[in-house]
Amino acid sequence: MWASEQKPIEDGTPAEVTVDSHEAFRDSVRTFLGQALTPELKRAGELTTSVFSDFEAALKWHKILHAQGWVAADWPEEYGGPGWDIHQRYIFQEECKLANAPSLVMMGIQMLGPMLMHYGTEEQKNHYLPRMLSGEDIWCQGYSEPGAGSDLASLKTTAVRDGDDYVVSGTKIWTSMAHHANQIFCLVRTDKTVKPQAGISFLLVDLQSPGITITPIVSLDGQVEQCQVFFDDVRVPVANLVGEENDGWSVAKFLLEFERGGHNFTIDVKKQLRKIHHQAQQTPWQDGSRAEDPVFQHRLAEAEIDAMALEQTELRIKGAVATGGNPGALSSLVKVVGTELGQRLNELAMDLAGPAAGPMNLEALNPGFDGDTCVPEHALTTMAEYINNRASTIYGGTAEIQRSIIAKKVLGL
């Protein structure tokens, strides 16, 4: 029934995340979280308004998880991961999120780690992977440039070979957490004479190297998560090249699949829905609360139905992956749906908050804050979340890029 060139989206065996054998695992995760998550760490989780939590809290949580052997949930055992199956990893993520654990800084363990396991030399793996696990190295990602966003292959930061070093010049932008990081992985141009994709290499750079300047960028919510990083003749050892010289594009694409495919949007959306239900119950309406307002109920129900559809689609992907398939273009599909649904939920929260969305409350968003706020607790993060989530359809490949991938790879256009 499929037109000849169209590829049906393959289903694997149905992935039931709630089978009995996994319930015991879920219990053990809950028990651990109940003990390990201090009120302060939970507060940092509650006050998270973007993909990043308060940095100090995230680092503390990272070290606690590392001591437990759980910090790299997706890693195989041979590299220091817990060796969990796909359902266990999902359960762990879900329980952490719903228990308000802080979000980990994920560029090292979630993105660079799997890539090094695949492309790295033994020396690179032995050096970098343990330091990622321990939190000794904090990584950031140097992909985008002021002139190279969606058209990443047009990047201009150059690396010129000079003896045993590359000399790197140029600038990277939207480098999340660069102001806290000590390492950066970069795409750099090593050959200007070939077509753009063919002249790119993948380099690991120590941010303490002479010639590097990091400039923070204040986001719309008044906080700093993004930076611009400037490279002024920075010397980087050739040993820090990952993969072959000029093969950086395939390395980067591998990594982007992890950025997109490894994420479970359902978990984020479930947490948002839970917050909105709570917020609706706290928001006065006539003699009761907005939770009883039929117009609001109807809008929320439609979003919940889409959340269920997203969840079932993510389960289909997990079924396919568990039986050896590749999420491929389906990861683009869930990225579009997950982020756009998240934004729709932000709008519902904004409609509930009304004028309470206004005050900036910058101090109150600090987990250590114990003073008075000028808005109800349920509205404290609403505006910041609404603002910060605009980026979700931009980073990791814009919604437009994802739609183009779907058009090309699934529909064959």
Place this chain on the structure above:
Amino acid sequence: MNDEQQMLRDSAERYLRDNYDFAARQAMADQGIGIDEQHWQNFVAMGWTAMSFTEQDGGFGFGLAAIGQLAELFGYHLVREPMLESALLAGEVIAAGTEQAKQSLLPAIMDGSALATIPYPTDTGPELSERNGRRTVRGRLEYVPSGGTATHLVTPASHGSAPAWVIVDLQAPGVQRQTFLTHDGRLGAHVTLDTDLEDSDLLLSGDDAQQMQTTVYQRAMLLAAAEGVGAMQGALDLTVDYTRQRQQFGQPLSAFQALQHRMADMLIQVELARSLVTAACDAVDGNSDQALTLSLAAKAKVDSAARRVTQEAIQMHGGIATTNEYRVGHYFKRMALLESWPQHRDQVIEAFIQGRQPVN
């Protein structure tokens, strides 16, 4: 999908693709003929009219996971014979009825000699009464799907204040039908009943009858949703093929990014709907406590997705899609009518809100 389901799907797909010709379908619909006898006999021969009944009853015992696959193919190929209504909805009620009713009616449903349908849900339905030792059913049912094609009507009824389900022979004296062609190429009817029933025509009464209201209309909802997934996929496939062929401004329409992204959105909607329908079918088969919530979600999702997908299909085709001769508009028409079957989308969402589990 297990092997049996896959085989069923493959053989149905082959048959419909090779034999269910759209032009022939249209020619027959335009003449006001409700079913193509040849196809009908072949559906029977392939076992489709017996697929859901238990082996004891002479069927194959397929669950909704398999039936949903068939419904999806019916949607894709725009099948207008009311096979799903007869064997899977009316048949479900008969199979739950008395042994006497089953023995006298199920063989005819399975061999295709009887073609039964069910009406839209009604609060009370026609009235049952007994007078002078005769049991009579009286009342009016409007817009009965395929009511003009069916030989029998299986309907909820009220017996005093107690609910019941009865089967009525639509050729019996005292049954009047006002038959009309519907926009999806079928024959609907308003049915007025004032006719006598045999003992075996009373299928269910009391709590069983009440329960069947929920069961059969939940099933109807899910079959309509599954059919919708197929129809949406059909509309999308046609649109992709057409935009690749159609040249404007010196290039195929499919080269325009504005259209590519809209087709990507169509695909997203189809796949989201498919995920929910599949999950709901599995949940019903597995008696999951999420079955009703998932079914309601699936139907609501298909309704909104189908509007978008079939409207977009017409828009991206352009003028050709507004003609009755071209296929894609027929997906649009079928889905528009399925939106209110068996309940309107707003009612489905209302039921979803009432039935969902509280969030903590």
